[in-house]
Amino acid sequence: MELDKIRNLSSEELKSEEAKAAEQLFRIRFAKSLGKQEGIGKIRSLKLDIARFKTIARERELATAKAGKE
Numbered sequence: 001m002e003l004d005k006i007r008n009l010s011s012e013e014l015k016s017e018e019a020k021a022a023e024q025l026f027r028i029r030f031a032k033s034l035g036k037q038e039g040i041g042k043i044r045s046l047k048l049d050i051a052r053f054k055t056i057a058r059e060r061e062l063a064t065a066k067a068g069k070e
Contacts, residue, residue: 018053
């Protein structure tokens with residue numbers, strides 16, 4: 001998912017998308033352990049998306065903390 005699209009999501013949608021990506025990643029890893037080779041190429045993109053979701057969430061958290069101090 002593109003960074004601009006992620007930034008436009010609300011906090012609730014951000015958590016939801018992160019959970020979906022984590023679930024997909026789990027399912028692909030589980031299938032891989034069973035010997036299936038389908039979807040293995042998507043693992044990297046899912047991991048990057050999860051990292052992006054977490055980064056944006058942290059940025060928002062820090063921005064609200066900084067705004068509270070001022």
